[in-house]
Amino acid sequence: MKYGLRAQHAPVASAEECNVTIVEEARDSAPTAIPVEIGKPRGGPRDRRTLRKDSWWQSPTVTVVILSTFVGYSTFAAFQGRNYYVGSGRHRNLLSPFYSPCMTHACVAGSHPLGIWFQFWQFSPALLVLIIPLGLRLTCYYYRKAYYRAFWQSPPACAVADGHARYTGETRFPLVWQNIHRYFFFLAFFLNIILTIDAIEAFRLPGEGVGMTIGTIFLLVNAALLWMYSSSCHSFRHICGGNLNEFSKHRIRYRIWKIVTPLNARHMQIAWTSLVVVGLTDLYVRLVAAGVFTDPKIFVVH
Ligand code: FES
Numbered sequence: 001m002k003y004g005l006r007a008q009h010a011p012v013a014s015a016e017e018c019n020v021t022i023v024e025e026a027r028d029s030a031p032t033a034i035p036v037e038i039g040k041p042r043g044g045p046r047d048r049r050t051l052r053k054d055s056w057w058q059s060p061t062v063t064v065v066i067l068s069t070f071v072g073y074s075t076f077a078a079f080q081g082r083n084y085y086v087g088s089g090r091h092r093n094l095l096s097p098f099y100s101p102c103m104t105h106a107c108v109a110g111s112h113p114l115g116i117w118f119q120f121w122q123f124s125p126a127l128l129v130l131i132i133p134l135g136l137r138l139t140c141y142y143y144r145k146a147y148y149r150a151f152w153q154s155p156p157a158c159a160v161a162d163g164h165a166r167y168t169g170e171t172r173f174p175l176v177w178q179n180i181h182r183y184f185f186f187l188a189f190f191l192n193i194i195l196t197i198d199a200i201e202a203f204r205l206p207g208e209g210v211g212m213t214i215g216t217i218f219l220l221v222n223a224a225l226l227w228m229y230s231s232s233c234h235s236f237r238h239i240c241g242g243n244l245n246e247f248s249k250h251r252i253r254y255r256i257w258k259i260v261t262p263l264n265a266r267h268m269q270i271a272w273t274s275l276v277v278v279g280l281t282d283l284y285v286r287l288v289a290a291g292v293f294t295d296p297k298i299f300v301v302h
Contacts, residue, residue: 211300
Protein backbone atom coordinates (compact mmCIF):
# COMPACT_ATOMS: atom_id res chain seq x y z
CA MET A 1 0.00 0.00 0.00
CA LYS A 2 1.24 3.51 -0.80
CA TYR A 3 -0.42 5.45 1.95
CA GLY A 4 2.70 6.72 3.61
CA LEU A 5 0.93 5.13 6.54
CA ARG A 6 0.41 1.43 6.82
CA ALA A 7 -2.98 -0.15 7.39
CA GLN A 8 -3.34 -3.81 8.34
CA HIS A 9 -6.80 -5.30 8.15
CA ALA A 10 -8.06 -1.94 6.95
CA PRO A 11 -11.65 -0.95 7.77
CA VAL A 12 -13.98 -2.49 5.24
CA ALA A 13 -17.67 -2.30 4.49
CA SER A 14 -19.03 -5.50 5.92
CA ALA A 15 -18.52 -7.46 9.06
CA GLU A 16 -17.62 -10.67 7.26
CA GLU A 17 -14.58 -9.05 5.66
CA CYS A 18 -12.76 -8.39 8.92
CA ASN A 19 -13.42 -8.46 12.62
CA VAL A 20 -10.57 -6.36 13.89
CA THR A 21 -9.19 -3.11 12.54
CA ILE A 22 -5.59 -2.17 13.18
CA VAL A 23 -4.42 1.26 12.17
CA GLU A 24 -0.72 1.77 12.55
CA GLU A 25 1.26 4.92 11.99
CA ALA A 26 4.29 4.20 9.81
CA ARG A 27 6.73 5.67 12.23
CA ASP A 28 4.85 4.59 15.30
CA SER A 29 6.26 1.45 16.86
CA ALA A 30 3.12 0.85 18.94
CA PRO A 31 0.17 0.00 16.68
CA THR A 32 -3.35 0.73 17.91
CA ALA A 33 -5.74 -2.17 17.64
CA ILE A 34 -9.38 -1.08 17.51
CA PRO A 35 -11.92 -3.90 17.65
CA VAL A 36 -15.00 -3.58 15.46
CA GLU A 37 -18.08 -4.33 17.51
CA ILE A 38 -21.73 -4.15 16.56
CA GLY A 39 -23.31 -1.02 18.02
CA LYS A 40 -19.94 0.55 18.84
CA PRO A 41 -17.80 3.05 16.93
CA ARG A 42 -15.98 1.38 14.09
CA GLY A 43 -12.19 1.32 14.08
CA GLY A 44 -10.17 3.72 11.98
CA PRO A 45 -8.62 7.13 12.43
CA ARG A 46 -10.23 8.91 15.36
CA ASP A 47 -8.66 12.32 15.42
CA ARG A 48 -8.57 13.04 11.70
CA ARG A 49 -10.49 12.27 8.54
CA THR A 50 -7.96 9.89 7.05
CA LEU A 51 -4.50 8.44 7.45
CA ARG A 52 -4.06 8.23 3.68
CA LYS A 53 -2.16 10.51 1.36
CA ASP A 54 -3.29 9.00 -1.94
CA SER A 55 -6.46 9.84 -3.91
CA TRP A 56 -8.65 7.43 -1.92
CA TRP A 57 -11.78 9.40 -2.83
CA GLN A 58 -11.56 8.54 -6.53
CA SER A 59 -13.05 5.06 -6.24
CA PRO A 60 -16.15 6.07 -4.21
CA THR A 61 -16.65 9.10 -6.48
CA VAL A 62 -16.57 6.96 -9.64
CA THR A 63 -19.00 4.53 -7.97
CA VAL A 64 -21.43 7.36 -7.17
CA VAL A 65 -21.25 8.74 -10.72
CA ILE A 66 -21.74 5.39 -12.52
CA LEU A 67 -24.42 4.03 -10.18
CA SER A 68 -26.35 7.31 -10.14
CA THR A 69 -26.22 7.53 -13.95
CA PHE A 70 -27.41 3.95 -14.30
CA VAL A 71 -30.21 4.33 -11.75
CA GLY A 72 -31.34 7.59 -13.39
CA TYR A 73 -31.33 6.13 -16.90
CA SER A 74 -32.94 2.80 -15.96
CA THR A 75 -35.69 4.60 -14.02
CA PHE A 76 -36.47 6.70 -17.10
CA ALA A 77 -36.38 3.63 -19.38
CA ALA A 78 -38.52 1.53 -17.05
CA PHE A 79 -41.22 4.15 -16.60
CA GLN A 80 -41.34 5.15 -20.27
CA GLY A 81 -43.23 1.98 -21.20
CA ARG A 82 -42.55 2.27 -24.94
CA ASN A 83 -39.71 2.01 -27.49
CA TYR A 84 -38.51 -1.27 -26.00
CA TYR A 85 -39.22 -3.57 -28.95
CA VAL A 86 -38.25 -3.50 -32.63
CA GLY A 87 -40.50 -5.97 -34.42
CA SER A 88 -41.40 -7.42 -37.81
CA GLY A 89 -42.43 -4.02 -39.21
CA ARG A 90 -38.73 -3.22 -39.33
CA HIS A 91 -37.58 -6.81 -40.08
CA ARG A 92 -36.09 -7.15 -36.62
CA ASN A 93 -36.80 -9.02 -33.40
CA LEU A 94 -35.03 -6.93 -30.74
CA LEU A 95 -36.43 -6.77 -27.21
CA SER A 96 -34.80 -4.62 -24.53
CA PRO A 97 -33.42 -6.64 -21.59
CA PHE A 98 -35.25 -4.25 -19.24
CA TYR A 99 -38.57 -5.54 -20.63
CA SER A 100 -37.85 -9.25 -21.04
CA PRO A 101 -39.79 -11.43 -20.44
CA CYS A 102 -42.67 -9.13 -21.35
CA MET A 103 -45.76 -10.71 -19.81
CA THR A 104 -48.34 -8.00 -19.12
CA HIS A 105 -51.27 -6.90 -21.26
CA ALA A 106 -49.40 -3.65 -22.00
CA CYS A 107 -46.68 -5.51 -23.96
CA VAL A 108 -46.65 -4.58 -27.64
CA ALA A 109 -47.45 -7.20 -30.29
CA GLY A 110 -44.61 -9.65 -30.87
CA SER A 111 -42.78 -8.82 -27.65
CA HIS A 112 -44.46 -11.46 -25.48
CA PRO A 113 -43.75 -14.96 -26.88
CA LEU A 114 -44.36 -16.46 -23.40
CA GLY A 115 -47.89 -15.07 -23.33
CA ILE A 116 -49.67 -12.66 -20.97
CA TRP A 117 -49.29 -13.89 -17.38
CA PHE A 118 -50.00 -10.69 -15.48
CA GLN A 119 -53.29 -9.30 -16.78
CA PHE A 120 -53.77 -7.24 -13.62
CA TRP A 121 -50.54 -5.25 -14.06
CA GLN A 122 -51.44 -1.69 -15.05
CA PHE A 123 -47.97 -0.17 -15.14
CA SER A 124 -44.95 -0.43 -17.42
CA PRO A 125 -43.93 -4.11 -17.95
CA ALA A 126 -40.35 -3.23 -17.01
CA LEU A 127 -41.34 -2.41 -13.44
CA LEU A 128 -42.27 -6.07 -13.01
CA VAL A 129 -39.24 -7.49 -14.82
CA LEU A 130 -36.65 -5.30 -13.11
CA ILE A 131 -37.51 -6.60 -9.63
CA ILE A 132 -35.18 -9.55 -10.27
CA PRO A 133 -32.01 -7.80 -11.58
CA LEU A 134 -32.55 -4.96 -9.12
CA GLY A 135 -32.84 -7.40 -6.22
CA LEU A 136 -29.77 -9.32 -7.40
CA ARG A 137 -27.55 -6.27 -7.81
CA LEU A 138 -28.80 -4.50 -4.71
CA THR A 139 -27.94 -7.52 -2.54
CA CYS A 140 -24.79 -8.50 -4.49
CA TYR A 141 -21.80 -8.84 -2.15
CA TYR A 142 -19.66 -6.64 -4.37
CA TYR A 143 -22.22 -3.87 -4.90
CA ARG A 144 -22.94 -3.83 -1.17
CA LYS A 145 -19.34 -3.00 -0.51
CA ALA A 146 -19.35 -0.38 -3.29
CA TYR A 147 -22.48 1.48 -2.23
CA TYR A 148 -21.85 1.18 1.51
CA ARG A 149 -18.57 2.94 0.85
CA ALA A 150 -19.65 5.42 -1.83
CA PHE A 151 -23.12 6.46 -0.65
CA TRP A 152 -23.25 5.47 3.00
CA GLN A 153 -19.63 6.40 3.76
CA SER A 154 -19.33 3.40 6.00
CA PRO A 155 -16.39 3.82 5.68
CA PRO A 156 -15.59 5.52 2.34
CA ALA A 157 -12.27 3.66 2.04
CA CYS A 158 -9.68 1.78 4.07
CA ALA A 159 -8.06 3.96 6.75
CA VAL A 160 -10.67 6.71 6.29
CA ALA A 161 -12.98 7.71 9.14
CA ASP A 162 -16.43 6.14 9.18
CA GLY A 163 -19.26 8.51 8.28
CA HIS A 164 -21.35 7.13 11.15
CA ALA A 165 -20.97 7.15 14.88
CA ARG A 166 -21.86 3.50 15.34
CA TYR A 167 -21.23 0.34 13.35
CA THR A 168 -24.35 -1.80 13.07
CA GLY A 169 -23.31 -4.28 10.39
CA GLU A 170 -26.02 -6.23 8.59
CA THR A 171 -27.50 -7.89 11.61
CA ARG A 172 -30.77 -6.03 11.86
CA PHE A 173 -33.59 -4.67 9.69
CA PRO A 174 -33.38 -3.61 6.91
CA LEU A 175 -29.85 -4.80 6.07
CA VAL A 176 -30.45 -8.28 7.43
CA TRP A 177 -32.55 -8.73 4.26
CA GLN A 178 -29.33 -8.70 2.25
CA ASN A 179 -29.23 -12.43 3.01
CA ILE A 180 -31.97 -12.90 0.44
CA HIS A 181 -29.29 -12.61 -2.25
CA ARG A 182 -29.04 -16.36 -2.90
CA TYR A 183 -32.73 -16.50 -3.88
CA PHE A 184 -32.35 -13.64 -6.32
CA PHE A 185 -29.45 -15.59 -7.78
CA PHE A 186 -31.80 -18.43 -8.74
CA LEU A 187 -34.39 -16.03 -10.21
CA ALA A 188 -31.67 -14.26 -12.21
CA PHE A 189 -30.49 -17.63 -13.51
CA PHE A 190 -33.96 -18.10 -15.01
CA LEU A 191 -33.83 -14.57 -16.45
CA ASN A 192 -30.47 -15.31 -18.09
CA ILE A 193 -32.06 -18.22 -19.94
CA ILE A 194 -34.82 -15.92 -21.24
CA LEU A 195 -32.33 -13.25 -22.34
CA THR A 196 -30.21 -15.89 -24.11
CA ILE A 197 -33.30 -17.04 -26.03
CA ASP A 198 -33.99 -13.37 -26.90
CA ALA A 199 -30.44 -13.07 -28.29
CA ILE A 200 -30.89 -16.22 -30.41
CA GLU A 201 -34.31 -15.00 -31.57
CA ALA A 202 -32.71 -11.73 -32.67
CA PHE A 203 -31.00 -13.65 -35.48
CA ARG A 204 -34.45 -14.01 -37.04
CA LEU A 205 -35.05 -11.06 -39.35
CA PRO A 206 -38.76 -11.33 -40.26
CA GLY A 207 -39.36 -11.00 -43.99
CA GLU A 208 -35.64 -11.13 -44.78
CA GLY A 209 -34.30 -14.43 -43.44
CA VAL A 210 -31.72 -15.19 -40.79
CA GLY A 211 -28.84 -12.87 -40.11
CA MET A 212 -26.85 -10.75 -37.76
CA THR A 213 -27.19 -7.05 -36.99
CA ILE A 214 -25.54 -4.70 -34.53
CA GLY A 215 -28.61 -5.21 -32.34
CA THR A 216 -28.01 -8.98 -32.36
CA ILE A 217 -24.46 -8.39 -31.14
CA PHE A 218 -25.69 -6.16 -28.31
CA LEU A 219 -28.16 -8.82 -27.15
CA LEU A 220 -25.55 -11.59 -27.44
CA VAL A 221 -22.84 -9.73 -25.54
CA ASN A 222 -25.35 -8.69 -22.90
CA ALA A 223 -26.52 -12.28 -22.36
CA ALA A 224 -22.92 -13.57 -22.22
CA LEU A 225 -21.95 -10.94 -19.63
CA LEU A 226 -25.00 -11.70 -17.50
CA TRP A 227 -24.03 -15.38 -17.49
CA MET A 228 -20.52 -14.37 -16.43
CA TYR A 229 -21.96 -12.14 -13.72
CA SER A 230 -24.09 -15.01 -12.36
CA SER A 231 -21.26 -17.54 -12.70
CA SER A 232 -18.88 -15.32 -10.76
CA CYS A 233 -21.44 -14.75 -7.97
CA HIS A 234 -20.25 -15.57 -4.44
CA SER A 235 -23.46 -17.49 -3.76
CA PHE A 236 -22.94 -19.61 -6.87
CA ARG A 237 -19.37 -20.41 -5.84
CA HIS A 238 -20.72 -21.49 -2.46
CA ILE A 239 -23.38 -23.65 -4.13
CA CYS A 240 -20.61 -25.32 -6.16
CA GLY A 241 -18.02 -25.89 -3.47
CA GLY A 242 -19.47 -24.85 -0.13
CA ASN A 243 -20.30 -27.11 2.82
CA LEU A 244 -17.87 -29.80 1.66
CA ASN A 245 -15.17 -31.28 3.83
CA GLU A 246 -13.55 -33.40 1.13
CA PHE A 247 -13.44 -32.29 -2.47
CA SER A 248 -12.13 -35.74 -3.45
CA LYS A 249 -15.59 -37.20 -2.75
CA HIS A 250 -17.35 -34.61 -4.92
CA ARG A 251 -15.38 -34.55 -8.17
CA ILE A 252 -18.01 -32.79 -10.31
CA ARG A 253 -18.67 -30.05 -7.77
CA TYR A 254 -14.93 -29.63 -7.35
CA ARG A 255 -14.44 -29.21 -11.11
CA ILE A 256 -17.21 -26.61 -11.35
CA TRP A 257 -15.82 -24.82 -8.29
CA LYS A 258 -12.38 -24.71 -9.95
CA ILE A 259 -13.93 -23.12 -13.06
CA VAL A 260 -15.98 -20.47 -11.23
CA THR A 261 -13.30 -19.51 -8.69
CA PRO A 262 -11.14 -17.45 -11.13
CA LEU A 263 -14.33 -15.79 -12.37
CA ASN A 264 -15.32 -15.04 -8.79
CA ALA A 265 -12.00 -13.24 -8.31
CA ARG A 266 -13.08 -10.88 -11.11
CA HIS A 267 -16.63 -10.40 -9.91
CA MET A 268 -16.16 -6.66 -9.45
CA GLN A 269 -14.97 -6.09 -13.01
CA ILE A 270 -17.67 -8.33 -14.46
CA ALA A 271 -20.34 -6.59 -12.32
CA TRP A 272 -19.44 -3.16 -13.70
CA THR A 273 -19.05 -4.32 -17.30
CA SER A 274 -22.38 -6.15 -17.34
CA LEU A 275 -24.12 -3.17 -15.70
CA VAL A 276 -22.87 -0.77 -18.37
CA VAL A 277 -23.61 -3.18 -21.23
CA VAL A 278 -27.16 -3.95 -20.10
CA GLY A 279 -27.84 -0.19 -20.01
CA LEU A 280 -26.27 0.33 -23.45
CA THR A 281 -28.29 -2.59 -24.87
CA ASP A 282 -31.53 -1.01 -23.70
CA LEU A 283 -30.40 2.35 -25.07
CA TYR A 284 -29.57 0.84 -28.47
CA VAL A 285 -32.93 -0.93 -28.78
CA ARG A 286 -34.70 2.22 -27.55
CA LEU A 287 -33.05 4.45 -30.15
CA VAL A 288 -33.77 1.99 -32.99
CA ALA A 289 -37.38 1.59 -31.82
CA ALA A 290 -37.77 5.38 -31.63
CA GLY A 291 -36.54 5.68 -35.22
CA VAL A 292 -33.40 7.65 -34.35
CA PHE A 293 -31.41 5.28 -36.61
CA THR A 294 -31.84 1.90 -38.25
CA ASP A 295 -30.18 -1.25 -36.98
CA PRO A 296 -27.36 -1.99 -39.51
CA LYS A 297 -27.15 -5.50 -40.94
CA ILE A 298 -23.88 -7.41 -40.88
CA PHE A 299 -25.07 -10.39 -42.96
CA VAL A 300 -28.36 -12.03 -44.01
CA VAL A 301 -29.04 -15.55 -45.28
CA HIS A 302 -32.28 -15.53 -47.29
S1 FES B 1 -22.26 -11.76 -5.17
FE1 FES B 1 -22.61 -10.41 -6.80
S2 FES B 1 -24.21 -11.41 -7.91
FE2 FES B 1 -23.89 -12.71 -6.21
